[in-house]
Amino acid sequence: MWPDRRLIDLFKTEFPIVLAPMAGVMDAELVIAAAQGGALGSLPCAMLSPDKIREQVRIIRNGVTAPVNLNFFCHTPVELTAEAEARWKQRLAGYYREHGLDPAAPVNAANRAPFDAATCALVEELKPEVVSFHFGLPEQAFLDRIRAAGCLVIASATTVKEAVWLDQRGVDAVIAQGAEAGGHRGMFLTEKISEQPGNLALVPQIVDAVKVPVIVAGGIGDGRGIAAAFALGASGVQIGSAYLRCPESKVTAAGRAALAEGRDDSTVITNVMTGRPARGVQNRLMREAGPICPDAPPFPHAATALVPLKAAAEKQSRADFTNLWAGQAIAMGRDLPAAELTRDLAKSALARMKALAG
Structure with a gap:
């Protein structure tokens, strides 16, 4: 029923929906709930110790048989000067x-650790089905080891140039992160915030420029947004802000x-x-x-x-x-359990696409 099944077939999930990794406001509970609803659950790992990552993956594996995505940062550390x-x-x-x-x-x-040799060894040990990266990719030797462990590799791009760079290095899918998206900008070949495109302009150009499936991140809060992503040529979506109000998230009362x-x-x-x-x-x-x-x-x-x-x-x-990282579709969030929200998003997207097809 989906117009493009490449992402479903790649991840072996029920729906072409990826739960965005949202450090600080989620843990295994939200990953499990989203996966039970048919999405690819993502665990943000950049702020977690190796033992904590092991613990969280163990909880996820005990809670659901679905695939899991572990997300890491690839920034270059910069020393803090006294000045x-x-x-x-x-x-x-x-x-x-x-x-x-x-x-x-x-x-x-503050602990936001970049991907390194120890982390790579941990990935080889845990063997997640998917490993995703923000701020580029780790060195080629690490990528080779990740793939040898049987993991798929995906990463974020905020421009066409970044998407092509990722495609040339063999990623299995590109996440097109529009300016609407919440959280850290995944930019790594530019520092020019003022030039960051929104998804309506970014996605079709990335789809035309790369060979792999494209996942849209940013501004998607309901089935209409998912249908729009497919109309732009994408194979799936990554959604974060819509899940923040789910009971399984760890957002504070003030948040x-x-x-x-x-x-x-x-x-x-x-x-x-x-x-x-x-x-x-x-x-x-x-x-x-x-x-x-x-x-x-x-x-x-x-x-x-x-x-x-x-x-x-x-x-x-x-x-x-x-x-409290969140995107421009923040007002579209709902107080629903994550599994129910995931199924509702997929159902409404399919209904919208069917209606548009006549």
């Missing part, structure tokens, strides 16, 4: 005073309140939360210090100094310093 740290602490000083916090108190460094009030203009692309451009629900820090602030240190170091501020604000049920 950059001091400049950022000075920018945040007023917030520290407001909450009675000592800016000199030690804070654990859920913000999501419930979300509108089409509620999100912005900002660098103040982590040091790297990402789209999220606008909070106090984004409004007052950004959304793009030159004082923010490089990824992921901007997040470190925010840890005590985030904790203090959340104790007051405020999301002033909480990075």
Whole structure:
């Protein structure tokens, strides 16, 4: 019934829907629920220790027989200089005073680890059906080992140039991440946020430029969006924001309140939360210090100094310093169990495509 079954056949899922990996607001519970509904469940691993990844995969394997996707970052680490740290602490000083916090108190460094040899060995051990990457790809030797372990490889592209680069390196599918999408921009061949295209322009051009199936990420909250993705030539979709209000997500009470009030203009692309451009629900820090602030240190170091501020604000049920990543379709989210939401998305998409076909 789907006009393009390449992704279904590739992933061996019921529907051509990928649950987006959303670090910090989900774990195995949401992966299992989405997979039970027929989607490819994705586990965000960049902020997890090897033991935690093992634990989460074990829970997933015990909860569902469906395939699983493990997602990793491929950024190049940048050292935090004393000068950059001091400049950022000075920018945040007023917030520290407001909450009675000592800016000199030690804070654990933000953990967003890039894919490395140890992580590759872990993938070989766990053998997920799919491994996805953000910010490019790891070195060729790692890719060879991942494929030898029997895993498919997919990765995000924010431009046609990035998609072609991924295709040339043998990925099994490309995720076209439009400007509408929530979370960190997957950009790796450009730093020009102002040039980032939306999916209506991006997807057809990527479809024309690559040989592999294309997955659309960004701005999809219901069956109409899925049908539109297929009309643009895609083979499937990756959806994140629509799942944030599911009971299986780990979004805080303050975050859920913000999501419930979300509108089409509620999100912005900002660098103040982590040091790297990402789209999220606008909070106090984004409004007052950004959304793009030159004082923010490089990824992921901007997040470190925010840890005590985030904790203090959340104790007051405020999301002033909480990075709630979400896309422009945030208002289309619903309070449904993830399995039910997945099935409803697929059903409504098929109905829409049937109606359009006459």
